[in-house]
Amino acid sequence: MKTTKVKHLFNLVLLASAFTVSAQEKSISGIVTTRLVQADGQTTAFVLVDPAKPTVAVMATGDDAAALFPRNQVKLTGTTGAGVFGSALPVKTGSVAIGETNQPFKSQPITVAVFKDATAQAGNYVQLTGVTFVADKFDASGSAQVKAEDGSTVGLIVGAGVAGRETPKGVTDVFGVVVKSGSEWKLVAARFLPVNRREMQALAATATCISCHTPDTRLVGPSFREVAASYRNDPSALEKLVTQMQNGGVGKWGQAPMPGLKAAVPLENMNKLAAWVMSYQWDVLLAE
Ligand code: HEC
Known part of the structure; x- marks a missing residue:
């Protein structure tokens, strides 16, 4: 009986120390691939730390958010927490430092069909090639749908900067990060480039x-x-x-x-x- 109690206590201590470890501050460095400015000014950026792994979602406001501009090489400190699209790293205020800007990085080609269940692609920076925009304009929240040649569609999350603007005309390549939003897989868009x-x-x-x-x-x-x-x-x-x-x-x-x-x-x-x-x-x- 006594030994079980001691064991329990020991397990509790282990658990507590594991928790402390996971809630500890963590420093990362990588290239910002995509960022999404939400209505409340909160910004979620997706940082590519290791090209072989999914991007890391980080959250910031103010000057830190401004520093998280796509293609910036950044170094930052944060503590693991909950974000809009699952787990994210809220950054410690004032901790984002910019290194080089305009840094290139690679995208993986992906098809619209993958978005039915994109679990394996979650957090990856991808390229949807040869899609067209369904509507002429982005809606008031800055979202849009794109469709593939076979007519199947994917939802894009873009942000306030494009609200009400005309969507790109013609066949387009869309780049961005795969996320789950509610029950749907979507793309947080970072770039639109014409296929030509x-x-x-x-x-x-x-x-x-x-x-x-x-x-x-x-x-x-x-x-x-x-x-x-x-x-x-x-x-x-x-x-x-x-x-x-x-x-x-x-x-x-x-x-x-x-x-x-x-x-x-x-x-x-x-x-x-x-x-x-x-x-x-x-x-x-x-x-x-
Ligand atoms: C010999 C060098 C040179 C060549 C060749 C050249 N550009 Fe430029 N371009 C410049 C410079 C320098 C400026 C900035 C001029 C200024 O400060 O007003 C400029 C400015 C521009 C701008 C900005 C205009 C604006 O109103 O802000 C555009 C667009 C542009 N170039 C497109 C082109 C394209 C397209 C070509 C080829 C058809 C081209 N340029 C060829 C040197 C060049």
Whole structure:
């Protein structure tokens, strides 16, 4: 009898110490893949700590939330708790430190069919290739449905930044993190890119744009993501970008001039290039 009691006590002590261990602060470092700004200002970000493992959901507000921008390399401290999509790491205020920005990482291709039961993909950063948006606009909560060629659909969770905006037109690749929301598997979207982007990259090479621009980082001229971000709320963005390509310009982004390319690049190609540059606006809108 006595030994059982002692054993029980010993087990209790073990349990208690296991609990202390799991509730302890934990430091992680990795790349932010996706973030979702909720209505109450709370932000959930998905951090890729190990490319072979699912992302880690972290929660933050204020400056910490602002630092959790996609493609930032971050280091942070948090304590395991409950999040919107299961377990998450609420971060200790002021603990998020940014290292490099614009860090690349890989996505795994996935099909719409997998979303019937995506348990095996939970938390993974994936790419849904060749889908189209069901509705012309995002709803007021910033959600949308995309459909595959066979007509089956997946729900996207996007966030306040896109509420009421027009959805991308044409065939799109959607990138994001697989989550369970209520009883449904959904995708917290991080990027929308047109499927013809490789063709556009080739066109940009022929038109010499890539000697001065890249989509992601600043060279002689601004990155296309920066340009798209600054014009994201301008309804005449496409015309303005085409005018820049035709006539060139200087002083908007720095002291380096862009030459006018009217003689070298047909207008039809400039229109296509302008649409491609503006497709990078989603990177910013989805994180807002
Ligand atoms: C010789 C280098 C060079 C080439 C070639 C070049 N650009 Fe630029 N581009 C620049 C520079 C520099 C700027 C910034 C100009 C400024 O500060 O106003 C710029 C600005 C831009 C902008 C931003 C315009 C704005 O209103 O903010 C766009 C869009 C752009 N370039 C697209 C292109 C495309 C598309 C091509 C190919 C057809 C191209 N550029 C070719 C150097 C170049």
